[in-house]
Amino acid sequence: MHVHASLPDFGCKKSSAEVDKAMAVIDTKTQEKKLAVSAQRQERRQSITDILIFLVPLLFFVILLYGTLFWTVYVSFTNWRTIAPNYELTGFRWYNFLINQPRFEVDIVNNLKWLILGVVPTVVIAIFLAYFLELTPFPKVEAYIRTLILYPVAMSFIVTGTVWSWMYEPQRGVINTALRSIGIDSGFRFATNPGTATYWLILIFIWQYLGFSVIITQSSFRTTELQELIEAATMDGASRLRTLFSVIIPNIRAGLLVLVSLLLISTLKVFDIVFIVTNGGPGISTDVLALNMWVTTFQQHLVSAGAGIGVIIFLMAFILVIPYTIYAFRKWFE
Amino acid sequence: MKSNSPTVRILVIAVLVLLSIAYLMPIYVMVITSLKSLEEVNRANYLVPSTNPQWSNYVEVLLGSPSFRSQMMPRLLNSTIISVSVTALAAFFGSLGGYYLSRSRTLIARLLFILIGIALYLPYQVVIIPLSILMSRTGMNQSYGGLIFSYLILNVPLASVLMGTFFLGIPRELEEAAHVDGASRVQTFFRIIAPISMPAYASVAIIIFTQVWNEFFLALTLATRNTQTVQVVMAEAKGTTLVLYNLQMAAALVAIALPMLLFLFLGRYFVRGILAGALKG
Amino acid sequence: MFKALQAAYPDIEVAENPNPGGGGVNQRVVLQSRIAAGDYPDTFQTLGGAELKNYVDSGVLEPLDDLWTELDYASVIPGPLANAVTIDGHPYVVPLNMHIQNILYYNMAVFDELSIEPPTTFAELLAACEAITTARTDMVCLGLGSKEKWGDAFVFDSILLENGGPEYYVNLFKGGVDLSTDEVYRTSLEQFQQLVPYINTDHSSLTWDQAVGLVGSGGAAMTLMGTWAIGAFTKGSNWEPGVDFGAVTFPQSPERILLFHPDAYGMTVQAPHPEATMDWLRVVATPELQIPTDVTQGGLFARTDIDPMEFPYPIRQELQTYVSENPDKLILDQHGSILPAAAQPAYWDIISAFLVEPDVDSAVEATASLMDTFGVAEESAWYSWP
Secondary structure (H helix, E strand, O other): OOOOOOOOOOOOOOOHHHHHHHHHHHHHHHHHHHHHHHHHHHHHHHHHHHHHHHHHHHHHHHHHHHHHHHHHHHHHOEOOOOOOOOOOEOOOHHHHHHHHOHHHHHHHHHHHHHHHHHHHHHHHHHHHHHHHHHHOOOHHHHHHHHHHHHHHHHOOHHHHHHHHHHHHOOOOOHHHHHHHHOOOOOOOOHHHOOOOHHHHHHHHHHHHHHHHHHHHHHHHHOOHHHHHHHHHHHHOOOOHHHHHHHHHHHHOHHHHHHHHHHHHHHHHOOOHHHHHHOOOOOOOOOOOHHHHHHHHHHHOOOHHHHHHHHHHHHHHHHHHHHHHHHHHHHHHOO | OOOOOHHHHHHHHHHHHHHHHHHHHHHHHHHHHHOOOHHHHHHOOOOOOOOOOOOHHHHHHHHOOOOOOOOHHHHHHHHHHHHHHHHHHHHHHHHHHHHHHHHOOOHHHHHHHHHHHHHOOOOHHHHHHHHHHHHHHOOHHHOHHHHHHHHHHHHHHHHHHHHHHHHHOOOOHHHHHHHHOOOOHHHHHHHHHHHHOHHHHHHHHHHHHHHHHHOOHHHHHHOOHHHOOHHHHHHOOOOOOOOOHHHHHHHHHHHHHHHHHHHHHHHHHHHHHHHHHHHHO | OHHHHHHHOOOOOOOOOOOOOOOOHHHHHHHHHHHHOOOOOOOOEEOOHHHHHHHHHOOOEOOOHHHHHHHOHHHOOOHHHHHHOEEOOEEOEEEOEEEEOOEEEEEHHHHHHOOOOOOOOHHHHHHHHHHHHHHOOOOEEEEOOOOOOHHHHHHHHHHHHHHHHHHHHHHHHOOOOOOOOOHHHHHHHHHHHHHHHHEOOOHHHOOHHHHHHHHHOOOEEEEEEOOOHHHHHHHHHOOOEOOOEEEEEOOOOOOOOEEEEOOEEEOEOOOOOHHHHHHHHHHHOOHHHHHHHHHHHOOEEOOOOOOHHHOOOHHHHHHHHHHHHOHHHEEEOOOOOOOOOOOHHHHHHHHHHHHHOOOHHHHHHHHHHHHHHOOHHHHOOOOOOO
């Protein structure tokens, strides 16, 4: 905006030089103002672009991800029961079918077993093992054990599953053969015993996730406040066990919460171990929701029912994750 | 906290022995089996080493044979291409998004955070069919692009949370100083923030790399003959034909080799990565 | 397999679809995802029967009436085979072989030693098992691998077939039997239960080929498996048919029925290359393709005009000859099934659960309920035998 011409005539007869000077000053000021405003706008435009650069890729992928979730929810209410897609809505029909599936009942019980027995022993063992590693006076031993229990992370489930089914084979399997060779004629039937098969499968899970859990737990030990508290307790003469229970565990709640949430979700999604080692057997005794979803969708071709199972799994995960998400949210944005 | 008491020393030995047995035995079995002939696998028990180690099993697995038609070599290449691409892209996009999440307090950021927090736990079986539909409609399913894109959908949110956690720990003074000097946010990010976040990038890279390398079902569904990954190839031995366990174990060891090596050398970053995501988040 | 195609039509390029697992479950996952996504391959391998019907109902495959007339294929293959791939009067695929399900393989050395004849009825089977387990305490009588769940159904099928005869068998899987009053099903379950002590206790952790390996390593005396087991014996245990192991179809009473399923190829409705695909299908129907493929893969020839002597061993020579002379003795088995695809895994669950914890009443009830839930009577109506 240019301050143009007609300055009111105050009747002051300023010399034209002075008027020019005054005009010049006003002009410069408005120039500056103009620059400032347009710089502001440019900055705003720039920061919007900036924000977009950072935001858009993430937003894009999250939208796609949720797209697949909504698709699944939608399909679970349609009548897709053969290879070809069928998007015609039929309400809760397939949820009804699922509830009446003999497999479904077994699934819920098994998934609950997995949830509790997959998480609690892992966490407990991890705590003790992590504490033990802290106490060990031999650094090489600590490094060795850490690497040793962490390598299963790099193994894919096909490999883990196949090897462990060999470990578990009652007649020629590794464990029983080894036991036999030292004189113990073990009657363990491991995963072929319908009553206990699920527990042996959960053991594989614990085996695979122990390293990961120990790392998380051990790192929670390493905060300075906790270290000081431990110093104080030791100086007060507390036994090692006492220190563990009274000092350490209460103070690593954050890390434990994280660990528990991660484990809960992994056990809920468990498919690979069950698929490879027992395929839901003997009979249907080790069946879990995720395996059910697989069979329903790809062998029975009941895609809507399979989608329904997926929704149920997701809802369960959602409920379990809420406490952690709230906690994390607060921490993040505080 | 180190303790030198005799109880601890005894425990050390006990724990060492127990854990070593539990964790070394499976590897031992894998190696043994990979060197046997198929008959030996069927006949003898799993603990006995082969009387006639078939090193040729590895050659067969790598280069293919009439009974093992999918050679590992090209698949190793495929897995590497896919895993490396996804890792690089996910780390890149994830860091961008993570930076936004760590610095912004708008409603969008909060909403996004919650959405991501939930989506991290989506079981992947839920996404197989919709993803393949998406890939097919966009014509991406005939190339590496389809798999890479699908893995990105699953991994960018994770990467953003991991990187974001790290960024939360970087004091804002750094960016403010840069801003005063006239740098834009983007410039600040790439010139200042990113370089000091290299450990975070490394941790995220390892986590994502191992996840993608080991992933099976998505790879199975979206792969074509040319883009098969090593995991899919290993499963090839199953089905209504004979399972060649000896070759499968050899293939498995080959398939594990790369992540294991990465792991041994960069393992400490993996650990740090988990810590960052675990504690701050 | 593709050599024959190359020979007949050298200018056609084959882009092999990803086929991990040799046609097993994994391939079906890929196929289903691709079809759901609207990305149709030119052709794919299918098993005939209810699995095929699924594809037909979904409008995936083109009817091949013209091709069949052109090749006059119906006249060179057994009637039941043509029936198995014909839905509502139209053939949809070209079968290239037949796999026989109910073959009892046995350890010849043991049978010679104990002077036992290979059993062809359930009673004989029990007697043989008695004899074997008394004489050889280290050996289990029947090796079974039930990890994939259909292994149990195979054995049960044979028992059903003997007790009810072929018409009953077909009727049962068409949902036409009233299970609340039926005696045959009950008796069969009870007999199945009698077999349990003679089956290896770790069957649920073994796959079918591991069960074959069990026989080959001397841990079991017999196994009931399809024609594809021959390859498992030769390659996996280095056993020669007719020397180390023998085979009989089981049961052979009241008549000698062969339970079978075909491998077949069809053409999709949106095939990107219909011309080339049709050429491929023509080749599939020829002896030039069937002979080398079937000999190596382990099935029987689909065409009855091929000389059975093309097989290297007497086992399949005999089977092929039997089929040529008695073409109507073929009934669909557990793989290319009569039961609709949705019901089949549920049926396998019932049988394998029964084997683990035999409870005749609950199994009968579960089966009856299955017939209802999946509308078996309606879905299987397309199949007729002979």
